[in-house]
């Protein structure tokens with residue numbers, strides 16, 4: 537039997553036992569029985585009293601209705617605000633300062649939304665900051681990163697380092713706009 541089912545069964549047994557014990561006390565202890573009977577009698581009397589019609593001016597009825605509606609709306613708003621998850625510090629896009637692109641780990645600073653700066657590349661194996669190397673084949677530049685520590689070598693990017701920086705800036709801003717930044721590993 538699952539833990540949840542066992543809990544429900546135990547609660548049902550406890551409820552039935554409590555009801556039986558309470559009924560036993562009410563039925564067999566005279567003081568309690570008299571008290572319960574008197575309470576029941578008075579409740580019935582109160583019920584009869586509450587059933588009597590009274591004359592109220594319409595404006596008061598309207599005011600009471602309006603008041604009840606306002607109160608219900610306030611309670612509903614309070615419940616909704618309690619339920620809605622508040623964006624915590626961790627979920628703020630200002631804390632999006634690291635992501636992976638092209639097999640390389642990128643880190644940057646972020647002080648206001650959508651303005652990342654000092655974007656740097658890091659080794660995905662040992663986390664050493666990477667050096668960019670550029671080769672040119674005719675006019676086409678090819679930039680790759682090498683790690684001094686573990687000799688990791690990244691895939692080539694078909695841009696020079698300046699273009700790659702500008703591209704990464706736009707890529708980070710794109711991920712911020714689309715919400716993909718939420719999937720980045722911390």
Ligand SMILES: [Zn+2]
Nearest residue numbers: 659662683686
């Ligand atoms: Zn490395």
